[in-house]
Amino acid sequence: MKRPLGCLSGVGIIAVLVALLAVVLLVIATGGVLFSPGDLNAQGDGMTFGGVKSHAETGGNCAVCHAPPWSSEGMADRCAACHTAMRDSQSHLAQFHGILWSGGAEQPCRSCHPEHRGSQASLTEVKVNDFPHERTGFSLAAHRSGSGGEALECADCHADGVTAFAVATCDTCHTEVDAAYMAAHRQDFGQQCLNCHDGADRFSDFDHGDVGFALEGAHAQISCGGCHVAASHEDYARAPTNCVECHAEDDAHRGALGTDCRACHTPQRWEGANFDHTQTSFPLTGGHLSADCAGCHADERYADTPVECVACHREDDAHDEGLGQACAQCHTPDDWQDAKFDHAATTFPLEGSHSEAACQECHVAGRLKGTPAQCVECHAEDDAHGGRFGADCAQCHTPDDWEDATFDHATTAFPLTGAHQQVRCEQCHRDGRFSGMSTDCASCHEDPAYHRGLFAQGCDACHATAGWQPARLDLTHSFPLSHGTPAVSSCRTCHADTLFGYTCYGCHEHDPAEMQEEHADEGIADIGDCAGCHPNGQKDEAEGAED
Amino acid sequence: MRRRPVELWIAGALMLVVTGIYAAVTAALDGIPAASSLFGHGIGVLGFILMLMTETLYSFRKRSRLARWGRPANWLRFHIVTGLVGPYMVLLHSSWKHNGLAAAAMLMTLIVVGSGIMGRYIYTRIPRDSGGEELPGGLNPAAVANARRLLATWHTVHIPLGLVMFTVAFFHIAAALYFATFLH
Numbered sequence: 008m009k010r011p012l013g014c015l016s017g018v019g020i021i022a023v024l025v026a027l028l029a030v031v032l033l034v035i036a037t038g039g040v041l042f043s044p045g046d047l048n049a050q051g052d053g054m055t056f057g058g059v060k061s062h063a064e065t066g067g068n069c070a071v072c073h074a075p076p077w078s079s080e081g082m083a084d085r086c087a088a089c090h091t092a093m094r095d096s097q098s099h100l101a102q103f104h105g106i107l108w109s110g111g112a113e114q115p116c117r118s119c120h121p122e123h124r125g126s127q128a129s130l131t132e133v134k135v136n137d138f139p140h141e142r143t144g145f146s147l148a149a150h151r152s153g154s155g156g157e158a159l160e161c162a163d164c165h166a167d168g169v170t171a172f173a174v175a176t177c178d179t180c181h182t183e184v185d186a187a188y189m190a191a192h193r194q195d196f197g198q199q200c201l202n203c204h205d206g207a208d209r210f211s212d213f214d215h216g217d218v219g220f221a222l223e224g225a226h227a228q229i230s231c232g233g234c235h236v237a238a239s240h241e242d243y244a245r246a247p248t249n250c251v252e253c254h255a256e257d258d259a260h261r262g263a264l265g266t267d268c269r270a271c272h273t274p275q276r277w278e279g280a281n282f283d284h285t286q287t288s289f290p291l292t293g294g295h296l297s298a299d300c301a302g303c304h305a306d307e308r309y310a311d312t313p314v315e316c317v318a319c320h321r322e323d324d325a326h327d328e329g330l331g332q333a334c335a336q337c338h339t340p341d342d343w344q345d346a347k348f349d350h351a352a353t354t355f356p357l358e359g360s361h362s363e364a365a366c367q368e369c370h371v372a373g374r375l376k377g378t379p380a381q382c383v384e385c386h387a388e389d390d391a392h393g394g395r396f397g398a399d400c401a402q403c404h405t406p407d408d409w410e411d412a413t414f415d416h417a418t419t420a421f422p423l424t425g426a427h428q429q430v431r432c433e434q435c436h437r438d439g440r441f442s443g444m445s446t447d448c449a450s451c452h453e454d455p456a457y458h459r460g461l462f463a464q465g466c467d468a469c470h471a472t473a474g475w476q477p478a479r480l481d482l483t484h485s486f487p488l489s490h491g492t493p494a495v496s497s498c499r500t501c502h503a504d505t506l507f508g509y510t511c512y513g514c515h516e517h518d519p520a521e522m523q524e525e526h527a528d529e530g531i532a533d534i535g536d537c538a539g540c541h542p543n544g545q546k547d548e549a550e551g552a553e554d
Numbered sequence: 555m556r557r558r559p560v561e562l563w564i565a566g567a568l569m570l571v572v573t574g575i576y577a578a579v580t581a582a583l584d585g586i587p588a589a590s591s592l593f594g595h596g597i598g599v600l601g602f603i604l605m606l607m608t609e610t611l612y613s614f615r616k617r618s619r620l621a622r623w624g625r626p627a628n629w630l631r632f633h634i635v636t637g638l639v640g641p642y643m644v645l646l647h648s649s650w651k652h653n654g655l656a657a658a659a660m661l662m663t664l665i666v667v668g669s670g671i672m673g674r675y676i677y678t679r680i681p682r683d684s685g686g687e688e689l690p691g692g693l694n695p696a697a698v699a700n701a702r703r704l705l706a707t708w709h710t711v712h713i714p715l716g717l718v719m720f721t722v723a724f725f726h727i728a729a730a731l732y733f734a735t736f737l738h
Contacts, residue, residue: 022714026721030655041654042729044589074738082737115737 039069049126057089063126072122086116103170106143114139133161133169146206154184174200220248224274263307289314293340329376355380359406395441421446425472458506490544511537511544561631565638572597572639576646589649589656590734601643602723605663608636609716627682634674641667659726662719669712676705 033041049063057071065071071089074080087093093104107114119133138161140147152158161169164176177200182189196203215222226234234253235246247253250268257277258268271280284291289312295303303319304312316334317324323343324334337346350357355378361369369385370378379385382400389409390396396403403412414432416423421444427435435451436444444450448466462468469478478498480488488495491514495501501509511517526534540549579593580586587593612633616626641663648660679701732738 016713018710018714019717022717023721026718030722030725042733043654044656045651045653073733076732076738078738080738082733117737 040067043123045123046126047122048130083116148207150206225276226274260307264309295340326375361406426474427472461506486538487543561634565635568639569642572643586649589647594647594649597643598647601640604636604640608633637670656726659722662722666715666719669715673708673712676708
């Protein structure tokens with residue numbers, strides 16, 4: 008700091024001390040009049056309070072009304088010290104002020120009784136709008152102005168001062184407004200207006216339930232005139248209690264649901280009506296629970312609403328009415344898409360691959376009714392036989408698999424037996440040819456070189472379908488087949504390479520060279536045809552043979 | 555270059571605004587607002603705060619070496635604006651009644667404002683730079699020296715007058731709180 012602040016300078020401190028001293032001395036000398044904002048009231052009503060007839064008569068003794076700082080008393084206590092009537096419960100004034108003080112925050116005396124405004128100024132200054140009249144039990148909410156719109160003054164009702172009120176005043180004023188009504192009203196309810204009316208157009212002590220119509224919900228919130236429109240004596244005495252008599256214009260259903268509003272609505276509010284649809288013949292489930300009322304009840308029509316699905320859902324019919332109107336047969340109220348159709352109930356139960364096929368594969372273009380049941384009508388393009396077997400696919404095929412065909416060959420002229428059962432169809436039915444097949448063995452089996460052209464009979468004279476071998480020989484065989492031990496069991500024992508020749512060397516211990524030599528000894532040179540000399544296979548049966 | 559009295563224009567504009575509000579309230583209440591009313595108290599409290607600010611902040615800025623915010627010339631302008639508008643608001647708070655200590659406080663306020671106006675014109679007779687700091691010499695050194703002496707003398711009177719005014723005002727405020735607020 009270059010220099011001390013002005014208030015801390017010597018001159019400054021001296022000036023403050025001098026001012027302090029001057030004020031203190033003046034306060035002591037004048038008794039506090041120094042603080043007076045103005046002259047005290049010098050009027051009075053002739054009565055004496057605290058020994059004086061007016062505040063001015065206290066002679067500037069502030070302490071009469073103002074307690075010292077160390078006292079627990081306040082200004083109001085000093086008021087009451089002189090104005091003892093305030094404490095007198097029998098006093099109108101006490102009742103009046105008691106009501107004011109009991110209604111909440113205590114109002115200081117000076118809020119209505121200002122002082123120090125001059126010797127002639129009024130000691131009471133209350134503005135009607137500021138006065139908490141409702142604390143007296145009667146609100147001025149409806150009494151701010153008269154019937155002609157003029158502002159009401161205190162004296163309009165309190166002709167004998169604000170602390171007094173003659174109840175007949177109500178009658179006097181209101182009779183001027185509507186004499187006939189007041190006469191009837193007075194006759195019905197008497198003249199103690201304040202027993203029912205609290206000034207706010209509410210009944211303060213009137214139980215509406217006593218007249219058979221307890222006010223509940225929104226009814227308790229509206230003004231009397233909301234129901235008692237005419238506000239006439241007859242209107243109050245015979246006010247309707249049926250909802251519709253007051254609420255006909257509020258009826259969103261325009262009378263379609265009758266007049267028993269209470270069946271769904273409560274006095275709380277019109278919205279949120281609680282209609283129990285389960286009490287009807289059409290309980291709401293699934294998607295119907297979240298539907299708007301008007302979705303089904305068009306034009307506010309509630310009675311005789313049709314319950315058939317198609318009545319509301321005709322436009323929703325994805326089948327274009329092709330499946331009739333029994334929607335519930337497949338659909339539930341939950342979801343259109345969640346349909347469950349029991350195909351087994353139709354003439355075409357789904358089996359095998361049919362149970363896995365998508366609906367539209369058979370029901371082309373959404374066509375459900377009249378779908379053909381013949382295989383070929385759907386499977387014409389799948390016919391590997393090109394139509395040669397006709398249209399009765401099921402004769403061989405099942406819905407399980409095209410490949411897994413089961414043809415009963417026994418029903419044909421050529422039942423499959425033996426090895427024929429093991430061959431594949433096309434081994435016989437070449438080129439996909441099935442009809443007109445020959446049943447001759449030779450049509451499939453070539454005559455073997457072993458005996459080609461030897462047998463005129465059919466193969467089956469010797470062979471069976473169980474196998475080419477063993478062949479059965481029913482022909483006359485010149486050479487005894489019982490020859491040898493064991494007996495001959497196979498053609499190839501003697502006919503090794505062909506039936507057109509034979510050899511005896513195959514099983515016998517005959518050695519060709521030895522036989523040649525042995526027959527040479529007998530002078531037999533040609534031994535090529537053994538059976539020619541030994542037709543029964545016996546050694547000694549040949550002519551000229553040695554014993 | 556001659557300084558433009560911006561502070562006087564600002565003060566005049568603010569006083570006009572306050573006057574307009576006061577007139578509007580007076581019309582609405584159909585009478586002069588009492589000193590004890592909400593508006594009367596409000597304008598008195600605001601005016602006193604302005605007066606308190608003009609004294610404390612300006613004095614502190616002039617003397618402090620640490621808090622050197624703003625130029626002294628601008629602080630003087632602020633001092634002049636608040637020193638005119640604040641007392642004007644307090645004058646309106648009086649509701650044109652002159653009783654007791656409140657009247658004394660009001661009188662002291664007017665005296666201090668008058669003293670301030672005188673000081674403002676003595677101040678302008680001393681050459682200064684644009685920041686408000688005094689410049690040595692001048693066209694007429696004898697006249698400048700005389701002005702400096704006059705300003706120093708004025709200071710020794712103006713400051714005690716202000717302090718007496720604040721002392722009386724604090725008494726008035728304390729009394730109002732005691733009687734009207736705490737209802738003793």
